[in-house]
Amino acid sequence: MTRLIVIGARSTGTSLALVRAALDRQLDVTVISGPNDSLQGVFAPEVELVNLQTDAEVVVAWLQRHYPDPERRLRVTTANDVYARLAAQVAETLELPGPDAASVARSVSKAYQKSLLATHDLPTSRFVVGALTDLPALWGKLPLVRFPVVVKPSEGSASHGVKLCRDFDQANQHLEALAGELRANLRTGLTDCVIVEEYLEGAEYCVEYFDGRYVGALRKFKRHGEGFLERGYTSELDLDDRALRRLIDAGTQAVERAGLTWGPVHLDCIVREGAPYVIELNPRIAGSFICDIVRDGYGFRMVERLLDKLQGRPVVVPEFFAPSAYARVEFLLDSDPLPWDFSKPGELKNGDLHISYGPQRAADRERRAYLYVRRTFQPTEPTEPTAEKRHEEAIA
Template sequence: MSGRLLLLVESNTTGTGRLFARRAAELGVVPVLLSADPARYPYAAEDGLRTVVVDTSDPDRLGEAATRLAAEAPIAGVLTSSEYYVPAAAALASRLRLPGPSADAVRACRDKAEQRRVLAAAGVGVPGFAVVSTADAAVSAAATRLPVVVKPVQGSGSLGVRLCSDPDEVAEHARALLAATTNERGVATPGRILVEEYLTGAEFSVEVFGTEAVVTVAKHVGPLPAFVEVGHDVPAALPADLERELRQTAVRAVAALGLGWGAAHVELRLDGPVAKVIEVNPRLAGGMIPELVRRACGIDLVRAQVLAALGRATHPERALYGRASIRFLTTDRDGILAPDLTEAVTRAGAVPGVVETVLYRAPGEPVGPAADFRGRLGHVIAVADHPAEAAEAADRGVAALTGAITPASLDRQEALT
C-alpha cells in the first residue's frame, strides 16, 4: 500500500462515519477502519473502505494492529466518529505520538458523573445531581426534586435517558439501568447511574472546535418521558445575550474538562437566563449537525477534524450566512413502512427548500415509538435564507414523509380482509 494512513477506530453507524473516510481520501490519505465487526457499517463495503478486524476494546490489540499497518505505510493520524471509542482513539494516537486530545481528559469526560463533579467544582452551571449505585439510593436522591432525569453515567444518543415522575418510576428505571452490564456495543458499563434535576428550559448545543465556539444549534426534543432529538436548527435564532451566555458556558466547560483539541459537542439547557451544561461530548456532533453546519455556514467540521488529526492546524471560519434545519421522522405508535416508499420520498423532496430526504429503514419493516436515536426512521434537511423558512420547510418535508408509515392496526385489518 502506498500513501499515508488515517486509522479510524470504529465508527458511528449512520451520519458522519462515512464522511470521515471520504474527507481523508480527499485530503490525500488512505482511511483504514479498525473494527471488531466491520459488517455493522454497510458504508464500508459500499465505498470500498479498507477494514481491519481487531478487538477495539483492547489497547494492546489496537497497538499491534497499528504496528502491522505502519510496516506497510506511515500512519498520519488516528480518529473515531463514535462516542464509545473516543478514549481508545485518543490513547492509540498518544501511543503513536500523533495529534489528538488528552486521553485522560477524554476518559474522565466520558464518565458523566465525573464530568458533573469537575464542572461543578469549576463553577460551570450544571443541573443538581446525585450519583447512585442502587435503586433505593436513586429513590432517596429523587425524593426532594421530582420529577427527575435518570440516566447511565456513560452512553450516547439518549440511550437509557428517561424522565421519572414518581418514586416507582425512578426505582423501576434505576433497576433496569443497573441490571445492564454492557451497552449496545458490548462495552462493559459501570454500576452507577445519575439522578439529576429536570430543567425545563429550551435546549441547545454549542459546537466547539479547539477552544472556540463555532455555532449554536437549537434542538427539538420529542415527547417525554424519552429525550429523543427530533430536529435541529442551525444556527439557532437567539437574542445576543443568550447566544453569548451559551457560547461562553460551553467554552468554559471544555476548558474545565481539560479538552481543547478538535471538536467538542456541548449540550445545554437554559435555566432562566443561565445556561447549564447537560453534557460535554469530546467528539463531533451526531444527528447530522455537521452537515447542517456545512450547508448553513460553509464550515466543514468533518474536514477540520480530519485535518486536526493529521497535524494540520485549522480554524473553521464561516463562509455562508444561510440557515439549515433537519427534522427526523418518528412515529408515536406501532406501524409498518409502506411496501413502496417512492411516493412519500418524492412528496417530501418536492417541498421548496428541502435538499435531502433519507429513509433509514426498508419497505415493509415494522416500526414503533422512539425511545432513543435508534427509533428515528429517516430525516429531511432544508435550507433557506431565514431561520423560519428553513424550519418550516423541514417540518413540511417530514410531514410529507409520514405517508410512508402505515398504522399497524390498519395493516392487520387489511390482512384479515
C-alpha cells in the same frame, strides 16, 4: 500513504461523511468497531472493516502488527462518543496527533463532567451519583434531588438509557432495567456508574467547538415523552443576543475547564429563562446532521477541518456568533404515521433552497428517515451604505 483509523463509527451521518471525505483526499481508511457493532455494507468497498475488543492494548497491538508505522503516517479519530476514550488512548500510545487522552478519559464520564461543572460554579442541574451494582445505596441518595429527575448512565451515546422519571417508582424501575442490561452485557459502553439529576425544563441547544473555540449553535427538537429521542435540529435559535452570548461563554468555560481544546467538541445545554445550563460535554465530532448545519448555517466545515487537524494542516477558526443561513433537519421516527417515510433518497432544488431526504434506519434511535432543508450559506459582510440610505440616516 496516510491511513485514517476510525475507531468507533455509525451507519449514518458524520461517520459516512468523515469516511467519504477521507477517501476523497486519497487516504486509506480502516474502521474499527466493537463486538456489539455491525457495520457490514455501510461504507465503500475499499474501506477496511475490523472488529476488535474495545481495549487500547488490543487495538494498538493489532495496528502495530498490520500497519507498522515508522514514519507516523497513521491518523486516529472517532465518530462515536462510546469510543472517544479508546481512540484518544490509541493515538497517544502511538504518538499520533489527537486530543489529550487523560482529558478525554475523564470527560467521557458524565459523573466527572457534573463534578467538574459544580466545582467551577458552572451552571448545571443538581445531581447524585451511584452504582448499578449497589442500587440500595443510590436509593438512599435520591432524597437529595427533587423529582422529576433524569436517570442516565454515566457513559453512553445517543440518549441510550436516558429517561425522565416523575417519581421514585419510575426511577427505581428504570435503574433496575439498566442494572439488568449491565449484567447481560448487552450494550457497548454501559458501565456501573449512573447519574440521577434534577430535570431542567427549557429549550435544548447543541453548542459546537473546535480547538476550544465556538463554531456554532443549534436548537434541538425532541419527541414528547420520557426518552429524549432526537426529532431534529435547526440553525434558527430563537435566542436574543444576550442569551446567546451567555450560552457561548458558559460552553467555552466548560470546554476549557475539561481540557478539551484539541479538535471538535459537542455540548448539550438547556436555556431556561435566558440562563444556560451545561448538561453534557462530548469529546468528539458531532453526528445527526449537526456538522451539516454548522457547515450550512455558519460556514465552518467541521469534518474537513478535523481531517486538516489530523494531517497537520493549519486550521483557522473564524469569529462566529449568530448563524448566517438557515438549515434544519427533521427525523421521522418509528412512532410516526407509516406514510411519513422515504424509501429512496432524493433532492429538490429551487434557486438557493435545497431539500434532501431519504431513509435513515437507526433502530437504537427509533429513526426511519430524514428531511434536510438548507439555504445556500452567505457570509454576512459589512457593505457600504447606499446614497439613499445615507440620506435617510442624515434626515434621522
